[in-house]
Amino acid sequence: MSLMTDRVDRPQNAWEMALSQLDNVAALLRLDPGLHAILRSPKRELTVHFPVQMDDGSLRIFTGHRVQHNTGLGPTKGGLRYSADVTLDEVRALAMWMTWKCAIAGLPYGGAKGGVAVDPRPLSLRELEGITRRYATEVSVLIGPERDIPAPDMGTNPQVMAWLMDTISMHHGYTVTGVVTGKPLAVGGSQGRVEATGRGVMLTAGMACRKLGRSLEGARVAVQGFGNVGAVTARLLARAGARVVAVSDITGGLYNEQGLDLALVEGYKLDHRDLSGCPGGDAITNEELLTLPVDLLIPAAMEKQITEANAPRIRARLIVEGANGPVTPEADHILHEQGVRVVPDVLANAGGVIVSYFEWVQDIQAFFWDESEVNQRLERIMSRAFETVWDATEKYQTNMRIGAYAVGVSRVAEATSIRGIYP
Numbered sequence: 031m032s033l034m035t036d037r038v039d040r041p042q043n044a045w046e047m048a049l050s051q052l053d054n055v056a057a058l059l060r061l062d063p064g065l066h067a068i069l070r071s072p073k074r075e076l077t078v079h080f081p082v083q084m085d086d087g088s089l090r091i092f093t094g095h096r097v098q099h100n101t102g103l104g105p106t107k108g109g110l111r112y113s114a115d116v117t118l119d120e121v122r123a124l125a126m127w128m129t130w131k132c133a134i135a136g137l138p139y140g141g142a143k144g145g146v147a148v149d150p151r152p153l154s155l156r157e158l159e160g161i162t163r164r165y166a167t168e169v170s171v172l173i174g175p176e177r178d179i180p181a182p183d184m185g186t187n188p189q190v191m192a193w194l195m196d197t198i199s200m201h202h203g204y205t206v207t208g209v210v211t212g213k214p215l216a217v218g219g220s221q222g223r224v225e226a227t228g229r230g231v232m233l234t235a236g237m238a239c240r241k242l243g244r245s246l247e248g249a250r251v252a253v254q255g256f257g258n259v260g261a262v263t264a265r266l267l268a269r270a271g272a273r274v275v276a277v278s279d280i281t282g283g284l285y286n287e288q289g290l291d292l293a294l295v296e297g298y299k300l301d302h303r304d305l306s307g308c309p310g311g312d313a314i315t316n317e318e319l320l321t322l323p324v325d326l327l328i329p330a331a332m333e334k335q336i337t338e339a340n341a342p343r344i345r346a347r348l349i350v351e352g353a354n355g356p357v358t359p360e361a362d363h364i365l366h367e368q369g370v371r372v373v374p375d376v377l378a379n380a381g382g383v384i385v386s387y388f389e390w391v392q393d394i395q396a397f398f399w400d401e402s403e404v405n406q407r408l409e410r411i412m413s414r415a416f417e418t419v420w421d422a423t424e425k426y427q428t429n430m431r432i433g434a435y436a437v438g439v440s441r442v443a444e445a446t447s448i449r450g451i452y453p
Contacts (some may be wrong), residue, residue: 040359044333050128050359057436058426061161065443072122073140074098080169082160085172092161094146096169098178099125102445105131105176106142107211107383109191112161116145120333126430127354128383130438131376135415137387140442144169150185151303161188167196173198175208179280181386182212184257188224190216196298203256208393210388220389222404223382227352228407229260230412234348235326237269237416238373242348247271250287250324252346254278254316255331259352261296263328269294272326277377278333279305284328285322329356330413334408336361344370351375357431374431376438377419384411438445 042050049070056066069351076096081089095118098106108128111276122141127142146165150158172178182191185373190228191210195217215221222229236246249272252259264274274292276285281304284290291310298308318328319344330352336344338360349365350373351357357365357372365372366383385408392398399407423433 045119048123096144097125100140104138107139108142110144111183112150112185114149133438133441152408211389221401226385227382252276260330281306284311
């Protein structure tokens with residue numbers, strides 16, 4: 031059977047892409063049509079429109095979403111992003127991907143996602159807090175430690191999570207630390223959470239290299255996206271002996287075939303908020319970074335960065351997805367035919383949700399672990415998930431994305447089937 035979807039005249043959006051991926055795996059697994067239909071449909075969707083008074087006294091109306099895709103394995107879990115490009119379809123796709131990601135990692139969660147259509151960069155701290163508290167209030171009918179637990183995503187951070195947690199706590203009249211994860215340590219956060227996603231990407235890159243008979247030592251690495259995930263991944267890969275030769279953010283990137291001084295790059299980004307004009311290498315575009323002659327490529331920026339248009343020019347032999355959905359289904363097929371191994375997002379960047387799970391557990395128990403214990407537990411879960419996905423990939427003689435989806439979809443389908451249909 032073909033694992034490719036029919037081509038369409040226009041590019042797929044993120045939700046169509048997520049559905050296409052599910053449909054391919056459902057066919058491979060010969061999934062019951064009824065179960066397939068359940069997994070294609072988000073369980074709940076809430077769209078809210080709310081006013082916020084800005085610093086100049088004006089009122090602006092913002093639109094936010096929260097989507098719970100599936101609750102078969104437990105309460106839903108997923109990030110909250112602030113971006114001008116947020117749409118309901120994007121949030122739906124991210125929620126579905128979270129369902130598979132949690133199942134692959136063996137976590138007792140379903141998938142969810144939230145977003146507000148706003149560019150947070152020009153906002154004052156007071157405006158950002160106002161948007162967060164109002165959004166939290168609007169979606170408070172859905173979220174809670176036993177229902178749906180948000181976390182940071184693009185455009186949000188631990189401070190945003192603290193405001194969200196405090197808002198829900200004010201509604202309840204007592205502190206509810208477990209309503210969100212990714213919080214500051216002072217209000218119930220976990221050691222190791224800030225680096226968790228990047229650490230997971232680094233770990234899976236090392237596991238993939240070992241399976242392929244390669245080494246991280248001396249490997250040339252390019253990282254697209256120098257935010258929290260990309261910067262941490264680059265730093266940890268460098269510590270493991272890799273040579274990071276290129277990084278980029280929304281303004282463009284930097285390339286030095288001898289290796290970048292990451293301390294200089296991170297310092298420049300901290301001082302200037304972006305990489306535009308950063309010294310230490312040649313200026314390149316995000317598009318150019320993707321096709322550099324490297325051993326390992328880490329797309330850690332946005333969805334749909336590697337497409338059928340640029341996939342034939344990819345020279346890296348191993349791609350580890352730090353972002354969600356950076357490779358389109360058409361590009362997946364091309365890369366597979368070219369012998370490029372892709373470690374998919376639902377496995378590679380699961381470190382964030384794994385340590386979020388640890389934070390949630392620690393909040394519920396009011397008993398906290400040190401960072402070494404967190405990192406050891408993270409590595410054990412990532413290693414187990416990687417081996418399970420690798421075995422499924424070998425079993426079905428396919429690429430790692432299909433192998434990962436086969437694991438995640440089958441686990442959620444089994445839970446849904448066992449629980450039955452209510453009433």
